[in-house]
Amino acid sequence: MAITIKDIAARAGVSRGTxxxxxHNRGNVAVQVKQKIENxxxxxxxxxxIIASQLVANRSLTIGVVLxxxxxDPYWALPMNGINQCFKEYKHLNIKLTVSYFNLAxxxxxxxxxxNNMLHQVDALIVAPIYHEAADACQDYFSDRNIPVVAVNTxxxxxxxxxxxxxxxxxxxxxxxxxxxxxxxxxPISILQIKIGKQTRLETHYKLKQQGLEDYFEGKxxxxxxLQITNLAGKTHLLTGIKNxxxxxxxxxxxxxxxxxxxxxxxxxxxxxxxYTVIGFDLISENIDCLRSNEAAFIIDQNPSLQxxxxxxxxxxxxxxxxxxxxxxxxxxxxxxxxxxEQASFA
Amino acid sequence: MAITIKDIAARAGVSRGTxxxxxHNRGNVAVQVKQKIENxxxxxxxxxxIIASQLVANRSLTIGVVLxxxxxDPYWALPMNGINQCFKEYKHLNIKLTVSYFNLAxxxxxxxxxxNNMLHQVDALIVAPIYHEAADACQDYFSDRNIPVVAVNTxxxxxxxxxxxxxxxxxxxxxxxxxxxxxxxxxPISILQIKIGKQTRLETHYKLKQQGLEDYFEGKxxxxxxLQITNLAGKTHLLTGIKNxxxxxxxxxxxxxxxxxxxxxxxxxxxxxxxYTVIGFDLISENIDCLRSNEAAFIIDQNPSLQxxxxxxxxxxxxxxxxxxxxxxxxxxxxxxxxxxEQASFA
DNA sequence: TTACAAATTGTGCACGTGCACAGTTAAATT
DNA sequence: AATTTAACTGTGCACGTGCACAATTTGTAA
Numbered sequence: 001m002a003i004t005i006k007d008i009a010a011r012a013g014v015s016r017g018t019x020x021x022x023x024h025n026r027g028n029v030a031v032q033v034k035q036k037i038e039n040x041x042x043x044x045x046x047x048x049x050i051i052a053s054q055l056v057a058n059r060s061l062t063i064g065v066v067l068x069x070x071x072x073d074p075y076w077a078l079p080m081n082g083i084n085q086c087f088k089e090y091k092h093l094n095i096k097l098t099v100s101y102f103n104l105a106x107x108x109x110x111x112x113x114x115x116n117n118m119l120h121q122v123d124a125l126i127v128a129p130i131y132h133e134a135a136d137a138c139q140d141y142f143s144d145r146n147i148p149v150v151a152v153n154t155x156x157x158x159x160x161x162x163x164x165x166x167x168x169x170x171x172x173x174x175x176x177x178x179x180x181x182x183x184x185x186x187x188p189i190s191i192l193q194i195k196i197g198k199q200t201r202l203e204t205h206y207k208l209k210q211q212g213l214e215d216y217f218e219g220k221x222x223x224x225x226x227l228q229i230t231n232l233a234g235k236t237h238l239l240t241g242i243k244n245x246x247x248x249x250x251x252x253x254x255x256x257x258x259x260x261x262x263x264x265x266x267x268x269x270x271x272x273x274x275x276y277t278v279i280g281f282d283l284i285s286e287n288i289d290c291l292r293s294n295e296a297a298f299i300i301d302q303n304p305s306l307q308x309x310x311x312x313x314x315x316x317x318x319x320x321x322x323x324x325x326x327x328x329x330x331x332x333x334x335x336x337x338x339x340x341x342e343q344a345s346f347a
Numbered sequence: 348m349a350i351t352i353k354d355i356a357a358r359a360g361v362s363r364g365t366x367x368x369x370x371h372n373r374g375n376v377a378v379q380v381k382q383k384i385e386n387x388x389x390x391x392x393x394x395x396x397i398i399a400s401q402l403v404a405n406r407s408l409t410i411g412v413v414l415x416x417x418x419x420d421p422y423w424a425l426p427m428n429g430i431n432q433c434f435k436e437y438k439h440l441n442i443k444l445t446v447s448y449f450n451l452a453x454x455x456x457x458x459x460x461x462x463n464n465m466l467h468q469v470d471a472l473i474v475a476p477i478y479h480e481a482a483d484a485c486q487d488y489f490s491d492r493n494i495p496v497v498a499v500n501t502x503x504x505x506x507x508x509x510x511x512x513x514x515x516x517x518x519x520x521x522x523x524x525x526x527x528x529x530x531x532x533x534x535p536i537s538i539l540q541i542k543i544g545k546q547t548r549l550e551t552h553y554k555l556k557q558q559g560l561e562d563y564f565e566g567k568x569x570x571x572x573x574l575q576i577t578n579l580a581g582k583t584h585l586l587t588g589i590k591n592x593x594x595x596x597x598x599x600x601x602x603x604x605x606x607x608x609x610x611x612x613x614x615x616x617x618x619x620x621x622x623y624t625v626i627g628f629d630l631i632s633e634n635i636d637c638l639r640s641n642e643a644a645f646i647i648d649q650n651p652s653l654q655x656x657x658x659x660x661x662x663x664x665x666x667x668x669x670x671x672x673x674x675x676x677x678x679x680x681x682x683x684x685x686x687x688x689e690q691a692s693f694a
Numbered sequence: 695t696t697a698c699a700a701a702t703t704g705t706g707c708a709c710g711t712g713c714a715c716a717g718t719t720a721a722a723t724t
Numbered sequence: 725a726a727t728t729t730a731a732c733t734g735t736g737c738a739c740g741t742g743c744a745c746a747a748t749t750t751g752t753a754a
Contacts, residue, residue: 002441002740004739004740004741005740005741005742006740014703014704015703015704015705016704016705016740016741016742017703017704017705017742017743018702018703018704020741020742020743021702021703023741023742024742024743026743028701028702028703029702029703030701030702030703033702033703048740048741049402049439049739049740049741050439051398051401051402051439051440051441051739051740051741052402052709052739052740052741052742053740053741053742054398054709054741055396055398055399055402055708055709055710055711055739055740055741056708056709056740056741056742056743057709057741057742058708058709058710092396092397092398092668093398094349094398169689172686172687172689173687175686176684176686176687178686179684179685179686180684183530183531183624183644184530184531186533216686277530297530321439330689332687332689333687333689334681334682334687335681335682335683335684335687336682337523337526337527337682338526339519339522339523339525339526339563340519340520340523340679340680340681340682342516342519342677342679342680349710351709351710351711352710352711352712353710361733361734362733362734362735363710363711363712363734363735364712364713364733364734364735365732365733365734367711367712367713368732368733370711370712371712371713373713375731375732375733376731376732376733377731377732377733380732380733395710395711396709396710396711398709398710398711399709399710399711399712399739400710400711400712401711401739402709402710402711402738402739402740402741403710403711403712403713403738403739404711404712404739405738405739405740
């Protein structure tokens with residue numbers, strides 16, 4: 001049987017209460033007694049019984065979540081899935097979630113969302129700090145109150161000792177795409193990078209992916225050009241955009257879609273898509289369909305659901321298991337093709 | 348606050364003890380009272396408090412593990428890692444592991460290993476049932492005693508209601524390899540499948556992989572031939588084997604290594620390896636080196652550590668969380684290249 | 695020395711469950 | 725009707741921790 005407080009107390013010749021005061025640093029213990037107890041604790045290798053501790057605590061730890069709503073971009077359902085998954089797994093520890101969604105296009109809604117969590121008196125916060133300035137204010141508020149904050153997807157500008165980051169290495173993802181193009185396209189290789197959709201606050205990620213791709217092909221004779229399509233709805237807009245681009249930069253055989261909008265591209269180029277090797281990001285259902293129909297060769301999954309899972313786990317480790325995780329945690333990248341699709345997403 | 352047994356008792360107008368008897372089906376309760384209590388339970392939505400339950404249980408759940416020792420084949424360290432990982436994660440639930448390794452080449456050692464677990468009075472068993480006949484006896488022993496058994500890597504011949512299987516879909520892995528070859532090799536494609544090492548009991552997996560590959564290329568003009576190299580140590584043996592094979596079957600440009608021995612092949616063909624697209628299995632450190640040095644193009648990871656993790660999780664779900672998992676659980680396949688390697692393995 | 699405050703240490707209860715055992719009621723037998 | 729037996733129901737304790745409060749010891753000033 002494991003060592004308990006009672007064992008420590010007996011061995012040190014004091015009562016449970018005194019041992020308890022030492023363990024929780026609540027003072028009012030004579031220095032030599034404290035010393036003695038600490039010795040016994042390390043000697044016997046006492047480990048707090050989390051089960052009993054959690055039972056007596058009898059208050060639910062509340063984790064606040066501030067994420068973009070997935071109605072606007074299905075990508076954001078994925079981290080939320082991971083959060084719910086981890087939550088379910090550790091629900092027996094009496095934890096609660098308070099979720100506030102915000103609107104991707106609206107900084108004000110982000111502010112409202114995190115302030116909503118302030119009201120809920122959360123014990124920890126998980127946030128996608130897309131809006132850097134507002135994120136700073138959010139970070140300050142919680143850090144001042146010693147409330148740990150985990151940033152998912154995007155890091156904070158200036159992390160502090162209360163903040164964590166769980167995300168993926170976009171630069172490496174770009175390099176990965178590079179090799180996949182290299183292997184699957186007969187030379188000469190010419191790649192068109194596309195950003196589809198409104199200008200967002202995720203430019204940093206796109207830049208890193210581009211940089212990774214370029215660095216992969218460094219020194220090799222590969223044409224890389226970039227195109228930004230801001231008009232989401234217009235299929236013709238996309239087609240003419242590409243046509244104009246070819247006129248200017250010549251033809252290409254690889255298409256690198258820097259965000260989760262691969263399916264938009266596939267919808268527009270349905271007829272001539274065989275001519276290109278298409279690589280995109282994020283395993284949302286629309287992109288899964290693209291793999292199934294061979295409209296995309298590879299989807300690189302940056303494992304957003306694992307990011308969500310890991311964010312929750314980091315908080316539990318910190319607040320319940322007394323285990324400190326790394327301040328920066330990268331989640332592995334997955335290369336997905338049609339055949340590896342089955343159960344490819346995080347369970 | 349959550350509903351407790353006390354709440355149920357009060358609402359049903361009985362004592363805690365009676366409610367307890369109903370919950371645990373321990374009989375000695377009048378039928379109409381039992382009915383009443385069951386109604387109240389579902390009405391109020393009572394959920395057992397696992398924390399309190401586990402605290403009072405005060406006995407450690409012991410999980411037996413019977414796996415091949417990794418000294419012979421580094422592959423087998425991976426499922427064990429996953430088992431340890433999950434074990435650590437749920438250690439707070441007062442669980443124990445009893446590990447017995449066996450020798451891959453020796454059926455007798457497998458029997459000894461599982462009998463060792465019988466002695467330890469385990470509450471559940473995780474086993475790699477490589478030896479089918481002996482595995483049957485093992486399965487019978489534990490099933491007769493209502494002890495759940497999880498087979499990892501290889502399923503039992505005839506699963507029953509006490510057995511689970513956690514593994515990966517080798518057929519799908521073969522298909523995956525097919526597409527990767529298809530994408531990365533200019534036609535005409537000619538693939539050599541190799542099994543390196545002693546004849547083992549894992550033939551089923553190899554067959555499925557081969558079948559998957561063949562089915563992927565069905566109807567296409569692709570040459571597929573197979574070679575078995577039984578002598579592990581001999582580098583020259585491997586080289587002459589391949590040479591002879593070329594003489595008979597003609598040249599090839601893709602090499603499909605059906606087990607984890609990619610690194611053996613790379614060691615032997617170090618000089619001329621550029622000429623082939625090499626795809627192998629399992630992310631053991633030796634194969635990681637092959638990716639790093641471009642000796643292998645792809646490693647398909649069947650996620651053995653997640654298999655181990657999931658095996659433990661399945662047991663905990665069953666014995667603690669009262670959640671019944673699927674009897675057959677496939678773990679996702681991961682395609683790994685040099686650039687996606689970083690943190691590619693299961694955390 | 696006595697009185698009183700301050701510092702230190704000990705004790706009891708609660709958390710929710712599971713189980714043993716005590717207590718109560720109803721049915722069966724004499 | 726009295727007694728025994730069976731069927732059912734209620735109560736108390738334990739698990740290990742955390743906290744409030746009671747009890748004790750030590751220190752200080754009159």
